[in-house]
Amino acid sequence: MKIAIASGKGGTGKTTLSTNLASLIAESTAVVLTDLDVEEPNSGLFLDGKLIHHEDKFKMIPEWNKTNCTLCGKCQEVCNFNAVMKLGEMILVFPELCHGCYACSELCPENSLPMIPKKMGELKHFKLPNLDFIESKLIIGEEQAVPLIGQTIKYIDDRFTETEFKIFDSPPGTSCPVIEATKDADLILLVTEPTPFGLHDLQLAVETMKELKKAYGVIINRFGIGDTKIEQYCVENNIPIIAKIPNSRKIAELYSAGKLLYNELPEVKIELEKVIKFIQKYQEEIV
Template identity: 70%
Template sequence: MKIAIASGKGGTGKTTLSTNLASYLAESRKVVLTDLDVEEPNSGLFLKSELFFSEDKYKMIPEWNKVDCTLCGECQDNCNYHAVIQVVDTIMVFPELCHSCFACSELCPTNSLPMIPQKMGELQHFKTKNFDFIESRLIIGEEQAVPLIKQTLDYVDSQFDKDVVKIYDSPPGTSCPVIEATKDADFIILITEPTPFGLNDVILAIDTMKELKKDFAIVINRFGIGNDDIIKYCEENKIDIIAKIPNQRAAAELYSKGELMYPKIPEVKAELEKIVKYLESQVL
């Protein structure tokens, strides 16, 4: 079972919900939490864990070999990402723009662009007291999150059986990294805050999930601030709101200390119970 937690807007509580939900579910089930926000993974800040395994992750990048190159220009015309450019008598490669599609390499008449592995980040697998936690981190300057997200998902699939509940802390936004992080999930929880910004961005996320034909529902975080436009929107569009995590100073204090909320705030635990009941009725 795969459950992705996404948001549209950043800072609405993806990591808070992911870590608390994973820990709470792990009291009664096998769980693995994976932080797919590889540009700045932060779930680990809230978990006490020990490193179990780590490995470097590589993407394949073309490297120009000038010996047989006839400077025909095919490579730059075949690259959709402007990562390969012929500059007079040289072929320049911009690795951070490369999507590892192999087009330049495969279509080169003289095989002058062999694909070479290049490190893009690191995957780490941790064990907490009662569940597994995996995070991947791009190296600084690396622009492409998707290949690392994909390899992280492959790792999780290879290490855990189908009956393990897999929770994915997704990146913010609605662009390629979010698509990659959610496209294989069985269910998406979209977490938002009840503000105009939160509503605007969660509508973008809702439209994205509809486009992907995903089952999803809404969790409102920091309930009590802002206005009730999100509730009206969900009523009008027949979207389930499955929990409302109340806005509390105590929650912010625990967050700032890097602690989970539900063990100390009964209202948060009650909302997690609602989420689990809903998931049980839908997918678990």
């Protein structure tokens, strides 16, 4: 079962929930946690695993070969991302804008734009007791998160066919990287905070998940600050509120020290157990 932890608003506690939930599940069941926030992965700060595998990840981009090029301009015509451009007697390629769709390369009548691999990031696989942790990270200057997220999910799909729980720490927002990170998930946990920004971005995230036809529920983090509008919104829209993680200075202190929360804070453990129950219940329903 694939569980994606997403949010809309950044900084609401996706990583806190991901790392704590995965670690607590791992006390009884094997689990894979994957950090798909490839622009700034940080789950690894909270998990002290042993690096067992490390690989470079590549995307394919076109490279101009001027020998047979007739400067017909077909390549720039078919590029939806302005990544290939005819300028005077030259064809310019902007690798960071390229989505690796092959259109220019395949449709070039002279085969003047062969695709070549370009390193976009790195994948690391760490091992902890009962817990595999995988993170991918884009290299500096790389703009496209989607191809790396897709390849990272493939790494999981290829290796963990038997593992019962696969947790994906997703990027924030509601744009392409989030879609890529959540589109294969069975269940989405949306983490939010009880503030106007939290509510606004939660609504966007909910709309996105409806569009994707996903099952989802809400976890309110830093519960106790702000107002009660998140709860009203969830009740009015029949969205399950799975858990409420309290706002507390102690949590912030543990977090800033890179520590997990539930061993020291029973009030957090209770909430995580509610999340696990929700997941199990959902699992029983879909079987």
